[in-house]
Amino acid sequence: MLNGHGDDIYKSNINVKANFSTNVWYDAETDILRSVLTNQLDKIFHYPEPAAESFVHEVARIHNLQPQNVLAGNGATELFYLIAHAFEGCKTILPTPSFAEYEDACTLYHHQQVFVPLKDFESQSGDLMFICNPNNPNGHIWDREEIEHILQQYPEMTLVVDESFIDFAPTAQPCEPLLADYPNLLIVHSMTKNYAIPGLRLGYLLGHATLIERIRRFTHPWSVNALAIELGKFLLRNGKYLLPDTERLLKRKAHFVQALDEIPGFTSLESGTSFFLVHTLHDTRVLKQQLLKNFGILIRDASNFRGLNEHYFRVNTLSEEKNNMLINALKSMPIPDL
Template sequence: MNKHGGYYGENKEKVLDFSVNINPLGVTERVKEKLIESINIINRYPEIDGESAKKVLADRLSIEHSEVIIGNGATELIYLFARAFSPKKVVIIQPTFNEYFRAFRLTGSRICNYELTYSNDFKLEVNDLLDYLKDINPNVLVICNPNNPTGYFIRQKELLPVVNYIREIGSYLLLDESFIDFTDEKSYVNLIKEFPIFILRSMTKFYSVPGLRLGYGVANSEIIKKLNEHKEPWTINSFALSIVSTILDDEAFYRESKKWLQDEKNYLYKELKEIRDIDFFNSQTNFILCKVKKGNAYEVREKLMQYNIYIRVCDDFIGLDNTYFRIAIKSHKDNIKLINAIKKVL
């Protein structure tokens, strides 16, 4: 199993966990009410492939329901895609979410890691990537956008030469947009009919329901058909399916979440700039990648635990080492505690 964020040690209730990237506004009362109501259908099987939720998502995205697939979290769909296509060669843009590597390794794929660099703030240079792809000619290219853990987003216009090349060589682009709801950026969903793209989305992070495991993917109907041929039945439970419309229709929660994120990101940027012993990278999403200039992030985490604060050390990401750590953006009160603690330990 790969390492991920999440504190599971002693005094779990007292620890402020900055290692998981979940919207701190939490589950709304409307969602709670819907979940309570759904207890009445727990004695029945859920829809075998989540057809009603697929139609809701398709209408929201202005695509066909045959172009949507529902998963037990986006991670299930990463492994499903790897299993269904079993590519010979895969290029993964690193550093990034480490489940891509594991999923394709399990299918026996040759994995080529294209590593972004600290000197370039982990930004993607399209021309350099194109040269690399022409040398490798992969069957699948994997890009997380916005990327975890760097928070970097690459826009359609910039990446289009890569997308065109992937189509030209008969390959696929696996594009993970799990954190795009936290941004004001345009999705690549409008490209799925024209290009061989499989787009992943997570509903658990922005809507703060990670325990329900709810994600989906969109692609042209041929890609979705192939995925369904390899997908197990009943992977999405009745509770998760019941809240799709409820969470998507809550415009007030969406607006409140976007305002919270912008305000708190501005606060954290301002405070982090004043800490000499930390570098940080501008993020398009709800977490910030940091680098300590002296010592390592494990030492920082140990010292922060004296203040009941837990951070995500990032040495398990390919291309990063133990000087990097990631912090989630939380409530203003919690962010103040984090900054005050970091200033004390550094």
């Protein structure tokens, strides 16, 4: 889905005043990030490490693992494609709705895909399975016990747990404690959402050495650039205080949801994180364009998520001022005749 994701601000010729379409942490300490990058700028005059070795060693140290248990990637998305390549042609279980890149990567590498609705979910056997915790786009939280049950029930199936948004969901339990007991587990971490560096592209994969080596064979040299390597190491060592303040964020989300649900024609869906789906009587493809043109507000049209339709959109919780901008704009929308 090269052009299907929500944050298409890059192709808008309208001044976007409030971007609800991206799940990236909106209130990051960007001055600190700029300072680190400025101090490392001379690194661009040399080739980066072929496999981001120093970053991999730092990840291993932070997670109390060995470097052979870690693989660095140009964002989490590269890792999804590497995994799909390593398992080319296999049978893959994909809960829906969920992040579209799992399906796209598996399609590229000719997987036999089985789609299982998240509602009333029942796991199935396969060679590979992707889950997102918390899930994008609806913020569903997978219990660690539920994940462990899948690992136990299907020991021959590799389970990929994408924890890209786990720093936005205080009730979500990381799966790292399961790594020691389950060689069929892979965990994907993104550093672009929680630290607000999506333009830099950085992520990493944790797993059993045998699985990591299977995937490593499909990597390319220098996929992680030198600035991403240096900033990644800085954030692993010093960035804990830069992570989202989830307590404050989710309190604001509760007020945001309450105000939105009071608008006729709009109903928010339960979510365990700062972003959530909204069901509406409107056609969200049209609604998105109206909000952008008339108010400079960008939402995520969710109609291209498998399992959803043109009556769903996704928003992230922003500042109180920007949340109110969206609430007031939606109040001005006439309820369509259906």
